[in-house]
Amino acid sequence: MEFSLDRSSLSWLVQTASKPIPARATLPVLKNILIEGTSGQITVCGMNLDWGIKVTIPCQCESAGSMTVNSKLLQDVIRTLPSGEVRMSLSESEWSLLIASGTSKMYINASPGEDFPPWPEESDDYEIVLDKNVFRRMVEVGTACAVANAARPLWAACFMEVKDNELRMVSTDLFSLAVARTAVKSPEIGVIVLAKVLQDLASLLDDQDEKSVHIRVGQSHAFFSLGPVSAFARLIEGQYYAYQQVIPKSFRTQVRVDTEQLIASASRASVLASEEDKAMRLRIGSSSVTVRAGSSDKGRMEEEIPAEVEGDEMEICIQHRYALLAAKGVGTTRTVLKATGEVSPLAIEPLDDDSPVKPTFVVMPMKPGA
Template identity: 25%
Template sequence: MKFSIERAVLVKAVSQAQSVVERRNTIPILANVLIEASAEGVSFRATDLDTEVVDSAAAQVERPGATTVSAVMLNEIARKLPDGALVQIASDDAAGRLSVQAGRSSFSLATLPREDFPVMASSEYSANFRASAGVLRRLFDKSKFAISTEETRYYLNGVYMHVAKAEDGPMLRCVATDGHRLARIDAPLPVGADDMPGVIVPRKTVGELRKLLDDDEAEIAVSVSETKVRFATPTITLTSKVIDGTFPDYSRVIPQGNARKLEVDATDFARAVDRVATVSSERSRAVKLSLDQDRLVLSVNAPDAGAAEEELIVAYADDPLEIGFNAKYLQEIASQVDRDNAVFMFNGSGDAALIREGSDQTAVYVVMPMRV
């Protein structure tokens, strides 16, 4: 195998691949990236057995072939080469080495046979559709903060993507929850997605997917089966197993009867929460919201550290209310709000709060209260 590739193209392709690789693993080949050169160009493939990414890149191929080399090592080398460099890569299968040359720099890296590299089995996908990168980014970006990190509740360790019935008809919906907060985001259902099975996309896959969604106008081909999900651009394909579990009935925890309405500038609110939380203990980070006519007082009282209070002018015309929340949860939800105003719907001091982005019904957040 022998080919020449621009340094910038190499960096982009290898960085995407190496991010899938687990730094600590007991199978040496899983630390490697599979490089395949053909007349069409070069592809870089990496996997951790649950997730697989393939990045295709343009290159001048002199001799087709394939080999595997340390993904992290190749990424570090490519990153440190000078901008604009033309990189020559060649493999010597007999010696088990890969040479990387650019200008006066040259490297010789150990390789492992391509035959040892595991390739994720192909799957029959029951639903195939296309969606814009902007739509998918909104669905996953706005929900992923609520993914649980508790490994014992593995079925909450991802984003539940499914077809849901809404007032405006069927929607493509993403939901995530950790039992303390919940995010539910809707988008118009793409053509071809009607029969899509509901799948839980793992946290790691959601992070890798974000790298495919930078261009709002790009079309992403999405394929879904009971066991796998695949996202593809013209140059990158990300395939992942889905979490084998049943996502809980989230609709039961979304409050329906909350009547007390607070409307507040989302940015001002997030900053005020951040300021008063400075004195709270890391263990609980509880902030109290005291509501009265068009007035919100945020306060924290940490006996071992101090106290803080900040007042905001808001739109509130219901009965006075005092309720406490985890400061981190409030900040994370407020940071998702794209509109100027966040709308909070309360019931009582012991009940979950519902948060929306202005009048937008397609983004709903729920947060459980804390005792303060």
């Protein structure tokens, strides 16, 4: 196999395909990327046990073939090369890859492409097509409450559900809940994937001219296509939480506040709140919300946010990080807090939101005196 690419294209190709490769791979071959060349294109693939990426771009390949090479080693080699064309040529008799640029020649070990795990069989039953900005926003909101490296797999996951012509992405750590909704036309589905997979895919969108993301769901994997990038994600087995039961259907009190003021108050509360409970108190009055936080070893803060209040006055105690997460996630200049009681779920949503993605955040209050 032999082909040539400019250094910047080659670097992007290898870095993108290497995103799923773990720092510590359980299988040695998963430290590698697969490189396949045909007469008109080059494809680079990387994967782990949970997900994978392959990137295909046009390329004049002088001779076809396939090989695997160590991802980190290849990236380190490319990083040292000067700008300009890079020629890569594989010697299958020695399984050695020549990387040449200018007067420099470097040789790294390679292995047969057949050693690499196969790409999962894709489903062609139906697909969901989203504008890439809608997909990015859905992932931003829908994975917001996922907990990285969680002991419980569902805490690190995102539930993707299509119901009533609406796609929903949901995440929760059982103390907070994030739901993103957008209109689609698709059969009903309900699958669970790692939230980090969706976040990594969304991070690739800025590099793409393609305006749409295509999503397909099979028996054991979900598949994503965005321009030259394709990806799969292994579905997590099990039943997701009955998240709809947590979202309040009626409210005793609704509070409308300026989003930036809420973010600023919660940020100040986070500085002085106790490291143990991270609590901030919201005292809802007739025309304002008073924010309080403090600890014996730091001090205390108190400030008043003007608000439009409908319903009962009450005091709610929540963790400041959940208030910040929701306030930063609503995406509008005004935010509405919907309270059902002092210790009942608190819904936080955007006000006057005309965007195609509708976010809802739910926070579980702490008990009074906690």
